Amino acid sequence: MEWTVQELAERAGISGRTLRHYHQIGLLEPDRVGSNGYRYYGLNAVSRLQRILLLRETGLPLTDIANVLSAPTTPEVEVEALTEQLAHLASERESLNRRINAVEHTLSMRSQGREPRMDVMLEGFNDRYETEVIENWGREAFESSNQWWHGKSVSQQRQWKARAEALLTQWRLLQEGGSTPDSTAAQDHAAIHLEWFKEIPGTPTHAGDTAKSIDMIRGLADQYETNPDFHVAFGTVQAATFAANALRLHIRQLDDHPPSDLRS
Structure with a gap:
């Protein structure tokens, strides 16, 4: 099966002008050019266009997309790249x-003349750490912690944030007070910090x-130590x-204890 520029453009949801531009800059070659001058796109071109569109969704400029696609590849490498892109799409x-669920909840409650839950109304709109958590700890970790957080009332969320701020402030007070990372005070606070982590499902x-x-x-x-966002959260670098360090x-010391000790 082969498609003309217009046919491929319609199926891909882009313009024929975009396809012609991709051809001009060497990003997407047609599988063949007919004697009539028409460009025809087959399986190879469509497969490449799929990757172009996926990479474009990530915000990469065309020059960077061209560099990614021009790198030597094997079927195994392509499968790995597509698997990563599929995971990204699943996350989105x-x-x-x-x-959608948040908006449906608001619509349903309003239609019934009832007040929607404020925490539910904002689900999906305030998960700014989602990508970072998933990349480091996986989808299950994010879902567990996300459900736990949104299961709290606004008052409970405020209390949690206040505790978190107090936890970080105490680190600054210890440091400014002349404590060393191996001091009893610092190590006691490190233990409190770990107990705080244990409260978060998914970790x-x-x-x-x-x-x-x-x-x-x-x-x-x-x-x-390295992320400026945390420097702000702690108050100082x-x-x-x-x-x-603490x-x-x-x-x-955890290396010398059995796993069950961590929960005690």
Whole structure:
């Protein structure tokens, strides 16, 4: 089967002008050009166009897309790339479904003359850490923690945020007060920090998985030290680095304890 420019454009939801532009810049060649000058696109071209459209959705400029597609590839590499793109699309679908459910809830409640739940109304609209959590810990971790968070009332969410802010503020007070990461005060607060993590469903600490918890805390310690967002959250770069070092020291002892100890 072969499609002309117009036929392919209609099926792909793009313009014929876009396809011709892709041809001109060498991004998408037709499978053949007929004696009449018409471009004909077959399986190979359509497969490449699928990847172009997927990559374009991520915001990559055409020059970067061309570089990605021009890299040497094998069927195995292509399968791996498509698998990653499929996971990304599935993640977007989950986010869209949550937004649809939120709007349907509001519409249903309003139609019945009832007040919609405020926490449900915003599901899917405030999950700004979704991609980061999924990339690091997987879809299950995100769903568990997301449901746990949205299951709280507004008052409970405010209380949780206040506790979190107090937790980080205490790190800054310890650092500014001259404590060292290995001091009793710092290590006691590191233990409190871990207990705070255990409350969050979807985390290895909540599940009591010592090995994965150690990896998670090491990764977070690195983020505390290098990510400017955490520097702001802790109040200063020095406080964030202090907390990171104290947590690194604290988790060393977990290597010598059985997994069940993490939940005690």
